[in-house]
Amino acid sequence: MAADERRRPRALWRTVSPLLLSVLGVALFTVPLLAFSQSVATSLVPIAYLIPVIFAATRWGIWPAMVASIAAMAAADFFFFAPLYSFRVDDPQEAVDLLLFLIVSLVSSNLASRLRQETERLRRSEKDMQALYDFSRRLASCFTIADLIAAIQQHFALAFGHPATFFVTTSDGHIEPPDSRFAPPKVQSGAAAMNSGVGPMSRTIVDETRSELWLLRAISSDDTIHGVIAVNIGPGSQQAIATRTRRIEAILDETALTLQRLDIGKAMESARLHLQGQLLRDAFHGTLSHELCSPLAAIQGSASVLDSIPAIRSDPRMRALVDAISDETAQLDGYIRNLLSATRVTAGGLSPRLEWADPRDIVNGAARRRGRRLDAHRIEITFADDLPLLHLDSGLIEEACGQILENAAKYSPSGSTISVDVRPEPERVIIRVSDRGVGITQDEQGKLGRRSFRGARHQASVPGSGLGFWIASTFVHAHGGTISVKSRGQGQGTAVTIALPAAAPSPESMAFHE
Amino acid sequence: MSKPANVVLLIDDEPKIRRFLRAGFELNGFVVLEAENATEALKIATFSAPDLIVLDLALPDLHGAEVLERIRAWSNIPIIILSVAAGEDDKVRLLQAGADDYVVKPFGMAELLARSEAALRRYFKSATENPVVVAGPLSVDLVTRTVSLNQSLVRLTRKEYRLLHVLAMHVGLVVTHDQLLKDIWSGNQRDNIQYLRILVRKLRQKIESDPNQPRLLITESGVGYRLQNRFDPVPVADRVS
Numbered sequence: 001m002a003a004d005e006r007r008r009p010r011a012l013w014r015t016v017s018p019l020l021l022s023v024l025g026v027a028l029f030t031v032p033l034l035a036f037s038q039s040v041a042t043s044l045v046p047i048a049y050l051i052p053v054i055f056a057a058t059r060w061g062i063w064p065a066m067v068a069s070i071a072a073m074a075a076a077d078f079f080f081f082a083p084l085y086s087f088r089v090d091d092p093q094e095a096v097d098l099l100l101f102l103i104v105s106l107v108s109s110n111l112a113s114r115l116r117q118e119t120e121r122l123r124r125s126e127k128d129m130q131a132l133y134d135f136s137r138r139l140a141s142c143f144t145i146a147d148l149i150a151a152i153q154q155h156f157a158l159a160f161g162h163p164a165t166f167f168v169t170t171s172d173g174h175i176e177p178p179d180s181r182f183a184p185p186k187v188q189s190g191a192a193a194m195n196s197g198v199g200p201m202s203r204t205i206v207d208e209t210r211s212e213l214w215l216l217r218a219i220s221s222d223d224t225i226h227g228v229i230a231v232n233i234g235p236g237s238q239q240a241i242a243t244r245t246r247r248i249e250a251i252l253d254e255t256a257l258t259l260q261r262l263d264i265g266k267a268m269e270s271a272r273l274h275l276q277g278q279l280l281r282d283a284f285h286g287t288l289s290h291e292l293c294s295p296l297a298a299i300q301g302s303a304s305v306l307d308s309i310p311a312i313r314s315d316p317r318m319r320a321l322v323d324a325i326s327d328e329t330a331q332l333d334g335y336i337r338n339l340l341s342a343t344r345v346t347a348g349g350l351s352p353r354l355e356w357a358d359p360r361d362i363v364n365g366a367a368r369r370r371g372r373r374l375d376a377h378r379i380e381i382t383f384a385d386d387l388p389l390l391h392l393d394s395g396l397i398e399e400a401c402g403q404i405l406e407n408a409a410k411y412s413p414s415g416s417t418i419s420v421d422v423r424p425e426p427e428r429v430i431i432r433v434s435d436r437g438v439g440i441t442q443d444e445q446g447k448l449g450r451r452s453f454r455g456a457r458h459q460a461s462v463p464g465s466g467l468g469f470w471i472a473s474t475f476v477h478a479h480g481g482t483i484s485v486k487s488r489g490q491g492q493g494t495a496v497t498i499a500l501p502a503a504a505p506s507p508e509s510m511a512f513h514e
Numbered sequence: 515m516s517k518p519a520n521v522v523l524l525i526d527d528e529p530k531i532r533r534f535l536r537a538g539f540e541l542n543g544f545v546v547l548e549a550e551n552a553t554e555a556l557k558i559a560t561f562s563a564p565d566l567i568v569l570d571l572a573l574p575d576l577h578g579a580e581v582l583e584r585i586r587a588w589s590n591i592p593i594i595i596l597s598v599a600a601g602e603d604d605k606v607r608l609l610q611a612g613a614d615d616y617v618v619k620p621f622g623m624a625e626l627l628a629r630s631e632a633a634l635r636r637y638f639k640s641a642t643e644n645p646v647v648v649a650g651p652l653s654v655d656l657v658t659r660t661v662s663l664n665q666s667l668v669r670l671t672r673k674e675y676r677l678l679h680v681l682a683m684h685v686g687l688v689v690t691h692d693q694l695l696k697d698i699w700s701g702n703q704r705d706n707i708q709y710l711r712i713l714v715r716k717l718r719q720k721i722e723s724d725p726n727q728p729r730l731l732i733t734e735s736g737v738g739y740r741l742q743n744r745f746d747p748v749p750v751a752d753r754v755s
Binding site: 299300304307353355357362381389393394 | 528530531533534535537538541542572597601602603619620621622623624653691705708711712714715726727733735736
């Protein structure tokens with residue numbers, strides 16, 4: 001408050017001094033005019049007096065110029081127009097001259113002061129532009145939000161004489177005032193509200209206790225609020241506040257652009273990482289399919305040649321060895337295929353190739369492909385009579401069914417029955433695979449959909465990678481289908497139900513077969 | 515066999531694969547030629563006139579599909595494709611480019627031999643030969659257009675017979691959906707695979723002992739159908755795709 005009392009007389013002095021100075025200017029000009037009054041025509045005196053008037057207008061503005069005009073007119077009348085040393089004018093011609101002088105000097109001082117204002121405005125906006133240009137150059141070198149905040153702070157300090165207060169949104173959605181001493185509590189609570197996206201994204205807060213005017217703006221890029229900037233605009237006329245607000249808006253616009261750029265930068269970085277991951281997966285895929293599949297094919301093929309030799313086929317011991325090679329290779333091949341499917345799914349490369357297919361073909365194909373891995377079990381497949389055709393990627397769904405069949409065989413005793421029941425329901429086809437095996441517990445049911453989940457009970461006794469169910473469910477979901485697992489509990493068997501959406505077949509295809 | 519031994523050209527850059535293929539083919543009475551790259555393969559195919567080509571897709575100098583195309587430009591010789599984990603689209607494309615059939619690694623020798631023999635039979639079939647195609651209990655007389663199952667006549671509709679006829683002409687080999695649709699409908703219905711699925715269902719009901727577990731008319735997912743003519747116990751390695 002003490003500062004305000006001191007500030008007031010200083011402001012008064014600033015208003016009064018140009019007036020006094022312009023009067024003084026006229027007085028100083030009078031001295032040489034008096035000295036040369038004999039050689040100067042009286043009618044030219046008023047014209048000479050235009051000099052201090054225009055000087056005052058360009059230097060201090062319209063009001064001092066007007067004061068100077070009146071003072072000059074008075075001086076001319078007093079010192080040069082008869083009767084001398086009196087403000088009286090006898091000659092009407094001289095009265096007209098003086099009046100004319102007053103009008104001319106008022107008009108020209110008005111013009112001159114307007115010119116001055118214009119120049120000043122240009123100079124100021126040039127300075128602003130320069131500052132903004134420096135600021136945006138500084139922003140161009142910002143690579144993190146922290147850089148950006150520092151740049152804003154510095155710019156505000158330069159432009160307004162005091163730093164802006166910046167509330168940064170942290171990753172957990174809270175805000176962090178950098179130095180809350182500067183900001184009154186009202187401003188802080190306003191910033192918090194804006195940070196959480198409540199209310200308008202720009203507001204003005206008046207702090208009566210300190211008689212300060214604070215301008216608050218959210219700094220946001222497309223969809224995220226990065227923080228709130230609070231600027232103490234300070235005192236001043238309404239016009240001054242409007243000007244400062246405009247400048248702040250300009251700065252904030254620059255900031256928003258930079259934030260967008262940073263966002264693009266972030267997106268580019270994540271795209272680069274994604275590409276790297278993709279390349280790695282491709283490499284993995286290539287390695288799997290070539291470096292592992294090739295030797296496996298050689299082993300498998302060699303075993304099958306041995307298997308065809310009568311001398312080996314007729315010797316049970318030899319045959320058992322060849323069979324073991326074949327079985328183990330087939331199992332390894334199965335794992336590799338699962339890994340390939342899994343990388344394909346993770347890489348986002350799963351685009352079903354849809355065609356019309358008979359669900360019978362799919363289920364039979366799944367059982368046929370699993371070959372001897374299902375040999376130890378009785379597979380009972382029942383198809384309802386009125387199965388519709390399905391529009392799907394038969395390769396993927398066949399693989400899904402195969403995985404479920406293989407799991408059923410793995411987790412149920414040899415010689416037990418695995419039944420597959422395929423029936424239509426309104427707008428879908430149900431494939432239900434039930435076994436009489438170990439079943440699954442409630443706890444395990446919840447974890448089944450996860451990649452690589454394997455029931456702890458079986459990890460030691462049953463081989464597997466735990467990918468099977470995950471692959472099956474991913475393939476089924478990719479078709480808009482559902483997969484669910486039911487078990488009455490441990491030792492009660494498991495039933496896996498795959499439901500696939502069935503589009504109504506076109507009427508012509510129903511009627512058509514001739 | 516009236517012909518002396520069939521000559522097979524094995525094109526594969528993996529020595530291990532060629533080794534077992536050679537053993538398998540030689541044990542079954544073939545004469546074996548080998549090539550480890552496309553350049554060599556094309557030279558041998560031109561100058562040694564093999565009866566059958568087994569072509570691996572991954573070759574060091576040229577893609578197998580390119581080799582297939584170049585050979586097909588001047589020869590109808592049976593070609594069986596070997597590939598690792600080929601997608602359905604690739605298989606269809608290769609078949610359309612003129613491959614007779616494919617096997618996907620890892621495969622069993624029995625499967626490859628069955629395909630090879632089917633392709634050779636089709637290639638060397640002469641007009642004077644017995645026009646009856648036998649597949650297990652089913653026989654199809656391509657001249658009189660009669661079909662019998664366990665010696666009793668089966669009545670088929672025109673479209674059903676057409677389907678069976680095309681498959682019987684390629685007995686043991688896969689025939690793509692496109693090929694079937696073209697040969698059966700030859701008109702505006704060509705791209706409607708639903709018709710084909712329904713027709714197959716009808717045909718199975720007439721020729722299969724259990725239409726729900728077909729053993730004669732086999733579906734190759736995403737590719738086409740095959741009329742099976744070998745019914746020995748299928749070894750574990752003998753997996754299609």
